[in-house]
Amino acid sequence: MSALNLNQRPHRHYLALLPATLLAFNPVDSYADSTTAASNPRLDTVVVTGNRGSQKRTVTSSPAPIDVISAKQLQNTGKPGLMEALSATIPSFTLPEKTGWDASGMARSPSLRGLNAAQVLVLVNGKRRHSSATLNISGINAGAAPVDLDLIPIAAIDHVEVLRDGAAAQYGSDAIAGVINVILKADSSGTAVSNIGQGYDGKKQTVQQSLNKGFEIGDGGIVQLALDARSQNDDNKASGNGYSYAEAYEKAGKVTYGGYGTPKINLASLGYNAELPVHDNLSLYSFGTWAYRKAEQGQNFRLPTITNTITTGPNGYPAGYTPTWYIEERDFQAAFGAKGLAGDWDWDLSSTYGRNEAEQGTWHNQNPSLGEATPNSFKSGTWISTQLTSNLDVHRSYEIGLSKPLDFSFGLEHRRDGYEVQDGDWASWANGGYCVAPGNCAASGAQVTNGISPQETSSAHRNSVAGYVDVGFNPLPQWYVDTALRYEHYNEGIGATRSGKLSTRYEFTPELAVRATVSNGFRAPSLANSLFSARSTTFGVVDGVYQSINYGVLPVDSATAKALGAQSLKPEKSTNYSLGLTYQPSERLSFTADAYLINVRDRITLTGTLLGPEVTQTLLDNGINSTSGGQYFTNGADTRTKGIDLVSSYQQDLGKFGSVLWTAAWNWNQTEILDYQQGVNILGRDYELMNRQARNNITEVQPHTKLLLGANWQIDRYSVNLGLTRYGSHREVNDSANRSLDREYGARWITDLDLAYQLNKQLNIAIGGRNLFDIYPERNQPASKSNSKGYGAYSPYGFTGGYYFTRLTYNF
Template identity: 30%
Template sequence: MKLKSNALNQAIKFALATTTTAGLFMSGSVIAAEESETKVNKNVEKIAVVGSRAAPRSVADSPVPIDIVGGDELSKNGSTDMLDMLQAAVPSFNARQQPISDAASFVRPVNLRGLSSDSTLILLNGKRRHRASVIAFQGGGVNDGAQGPDISVIPSVALKQVEVLRDGAAAQYGSDAIAGVMNFVLKDASEGGSVSIRQGQYYEGDGDQTVVDGNIGLPFTDSGFANLSFQYKTADATSRTLQRPGATALIEAGNDSVATPAQVWGNPELEDDITLFANVGLDISDNSRFYMFGNYSDRTATGGYYYRNPQNRSGVYTDGNGDLLVGAMDGNADACPNIAITSANVLTQDDYINNVANNDNCWAFNELFPGGYTPQFTGEINDTSLTMGTEGEMTGSFLNEALYDISASVGRNKSTYTLVNTVNPSLGADQPLDNSFEAGSYIQLEKALNIDIAKLYDVGLDDPMNVAFGAEWRQESFEIVSGEENSWEQGVLATQGFSVGSHGFAGFSPESQGIYKRQSKAAYLDVEAYLTEDFLVGGALRYEDFSSFGDTVNYKLTAQYSVTDELSLRASHSTGFRAPTVGQANVVNTQTSLVNGELIQSATYSPTHPVSVQKGGVELDPEESQSFAVGGVYQSGDFFLTVDLYHIEVDDRIAQTDKLFITQDDVDSLQGLYPNPELLLGGSITFFANDFDTTTQGADVVANYSMDLLEGSTKFSLAYNYNTTEVVNAGNYTSDFKVKRLEKGIPEHRATLTVAQDWENVSMFVRANYFGEYFATHADEPDIGDTYGWSKTADAAVTFDLEVSYFATDSVTLSIGANNLFDTEAEKLQEVSADGSYGSRAVVGGIYYESGPFDYNGGFYYAKATYTF
């Protein structure tokens, strides 16, 4: 039912007082009822403020499709990671585990509606959330090079709810809102709280997780609140490992220095993950309110790399042509010729024993790591933010009774990388005593100032027209801090065929170090009105100017028509953009990649770096988009249904190029432009480029039905997403393999069906998760057919989740549950190749494809105890 005049004005005041002018979002996609609310009243109508900054409305009156996921619902999951919690609740949201993926293992990229993680705008209490400093260099195709915010630092215990706007909204909020907007709303209670402890592990007996979290609401004088939350968790590593055949062959040949297994393929170990969140509000007068919120988070994660075989790892052990790489520590390469590897264990060869092992000048890495080695990669991620502001109602002047919100925010994310059990090959025998290298840091820092004003104007319609306008200033910087010298220096063996830099992840050199900044200024206008009692229309216009690439103007139109009291139709059209991040425009990095089954070092440079320019790199431009959506809402009694169709066109999409190999012509052209370009010969590089366009189409279906059943309260919830992407105008750097990953790498069909049951002292839910077919790949290795099984069309799969809670007292709740209850297996890599040799499973030392839509680790069970006060 539409709100009239005074009621509408009060509703807008309520909206601004609770979420600031950025707005709340709402949907019927509530998968499991929250225990406490359900026991009080299971039929409370859900109200939200849509993205147009107008009045709160019921879900049925929203002109755009929105999901709302309650904080209690998020905690009904075996995983302690916010990404996994959201994936179980929002079918168009996808997140993957990232084993052996450099920094992407620690800050996993996500997808909404099949677009990259930085195509979804993230808000906290309605304010833009800063990005992570981690760039996903191995992002599983669609997320290659993505740099989005780190959602995983937000604990469910701190949240009142999460709102997911599934519609383009760049005209309202600025860059990144191509796929939609996710708003994380912090709890704001001034009393009560909870403390819980959760323990779980995978069915395989590994990956033990312990989480302790808590929340408390406190009064802040008589007119405010201070809501505080914390979470502490640890998680052991998992292993879904297969001993590599090369390592087995070495052991059989008498090399007793090979570890079993030679490497571990699985989730990284998580240590001392501590997160603190605070949300504070205070009424400072009858017409104004002060607010402040922020967080401090810190965690350390350790993962592994691929095994370096001492018989064939080029750039360290061999020259790439089958000969043992021997270096002269005095710089005279002629004194130490390479040695042909003629046996299964080079350590037993006479020429190795006489010319290397017993020669102080001639060096081979078999002397240091005779059984090979597997680098370990540790990342410390530190995340902080603070937002302060005031909001209220103006008095006097032409803006009398207008509502305002003025705020300032700062956010910082720092990732520091350390490698152990590895080498800088160019240093030869002069390695650090502990074989440890601090590789350097990335720092993302963002600052923002916002002013938003909303006012009702009587223009002769049944209801006043809502007009909102405002301005924003933002500054974003990306800093590269160089690593310690031995992680990047060119040692005496650099010109003798040995790789340069800490192996696996080369340290950032002083030439890479620097701070890169960008500023933007924006202004917007947002108007919404009922033309008739049943016909709602809205429009938004935003102008934004960036110091790096210039300005852009975007618009949005929305409409909803109530056909009957039960049925309404809605539609929207908008343009949008995503500015290239400062990190994408300036990053320098070196990582290890698989190419044709072999490990190689691959460097990433900025698009304007001399090496990139030699390969065609140019300064980045923003992505541009057009979105169209139509849908309907039907509500009758306890039954609720929404169906929404969408069409999103994105031009000039930004992504990493495929690997480009340096030729002798490149080396000749780079003389004088880049120091020692000959060291690049035979290696590969990537950079970021605006290289292709895509068209994404799909449908969302959300249905809920509540009834009394089995002497209790029952709720059925269905959420389904169909999503397909087509790459058009693939550019110079987008291969057929990458096109297939972009188009087929995420299941086209995704659905969840949940049955939630509540009795007086017991509640439970069962959730079925359906994942359709998808193109499974591994380690960014191109599709080379069925010979080794690097890629295939994976079968559809269904997993089940279950949780049962017992309310022992009014304050104590005991819960047990399981994710992937029946231990549905992820898609397996090929064990034996078509030619009868070892398949991809053996080559990488893992069992499952890393690109699957659900956790490859298998079933996970857990127990949880919660004390509420």
């Protein structure tokens, strides 16, 4: 029996618990698929995300809005990673080329429907994926420790389902904005893909090799193996550092930033997906991924002053220097489970373990307080995130006299989260006390990011248990109703949460239907939000002297943070409303429109950097020396997000001229702050907690509109994939009250083109270009380091210009 036969078992309930890859798998000859008109994959694929019943759902028959992106569509974008490919195909999925500075710019985090990356739940084969250990402490997604999608090998992916709706009642914490379910391949196919490309300016050279192959095992079993390897050079758009002292003094913090562009990245990832039927009513399955990534990027230029730079000795830099920050990650996930039938009940029992370890440090750097004894490289610390999740999901259908059976599902979940902060090298945090004169002493700790000292290390674990009930039925043949209830209890002070969801879909005709959902949800604060600790250095001219300023992100429950006004974090709570329409007049044409409103209360934000004599004194009183400022996480704002998604596709048969798949998608999204924590009193002085820049990063830094237009034309052996993306205007502001420093960036059209030719049944060659016409954001006069080149720090399409590539694909 082949693996394909698994979805042909006679028992109707068994379909509900089969892997989504088997339900969606449609075996077609790879050569025929590339040379003839194929049915629209957006319409045909059976979706499983958000649907626990036995009824097969597609994009248009789902009671909640959902996108399905096939492996072929991901490949045709020409993007090297999963996050960038999804951003090119889903209008409400946003991924600027830079989502933050420093570590946040190397381990990027996307947004869905304008919400924080941590408010999006990621599943792999329907099982919860662990989060990254790297916490975003700057930029658009400050406070997020999201799942890093780029650590999943893209060669292992069959398709991706993106549920654009709140789903906390179905899946638990984090599913406020929606759910991304990555479905792995489960067939015997094999593909090797080689990508080579570089920017128009000769920078950002990228080489990527992907490989996957499936094998039959046992009686009807299958195992798929996958490998991805990528090497990307950096593309720094900041000006160089070859200035005289006077020139550097004038330009410091404006155009000498070494990280204004894309980082250097080396990434390798492995994956497998396996299933083995034991007998007709029992199957064993397992899947897993492993990834290694090292990313590095230059930082701000350090002038040769005693505060930042030792100019003499074997490791001195007489002319100043630009440090480099690196992140070295090791990521692992493995899932093991069994599923089958027990009487009339389908069941699925599984455990999934994930671990992300991120070491951070710097090189070409100094700890000036050590004088001439300073080393030039430092390990700042190691952050580790772990998650062990066990699930039991049970389902059956009941005949209760309605037009269709009632679907009843329930399940239990136990999750154990862990987070650990390990110390760095002694030299990364030490205060060597080097002074050239009384009162003229060097800054302590390594530049850019001070290391974690043994006193700042921490670790914690948290357990949660949950149960859910899900009931779906048809009161009338054309009317479907689904309701889900979930109870979840956390230890460590968070307590219990309750969430519910009501979904409905009504067919006026077989072609036209309306759908609506209402739900409430939650996001428990991650352990990283509570435990994360980091020391960083910024720079500025103080009393006429350009110097570094040390500040720290403080654990929110630490005595120091509480002395600065911090309070223990509460869960974020949301209320979601969605109303939509689906229209599918034929198998080739579909249109969906969905409006949504999402209220988030107690949204977790990061305070601005608190700087001032009262802050410094408070830090000293709590044993933190050589540090001028501090930040911490807080339930800082209540927000309201509203928007509209329009998605349409049409498969046009042109006869002897082939076929064209036309796609169009548009998103309008707006977030407003309903209330926020405005300030805190420290030793009798009021400090602002959430400045203009932090508020703007929530409301205006991302475009309010995004339009995607696509045409995939296939004729004989040729394939042309054209994509047009229009990003709406956006605004960036300075943290200063001086509004003249605000910057408005107008709308831009970005063109991507992919041309492919099928040499034979196995071999396909393609050339293409991303940002074909080399579009940059409009230039403004630089105002600060976040505006260093005048291009805009968070341009949604980046600021590295055009990129061309070639791709070779071999099917075996």
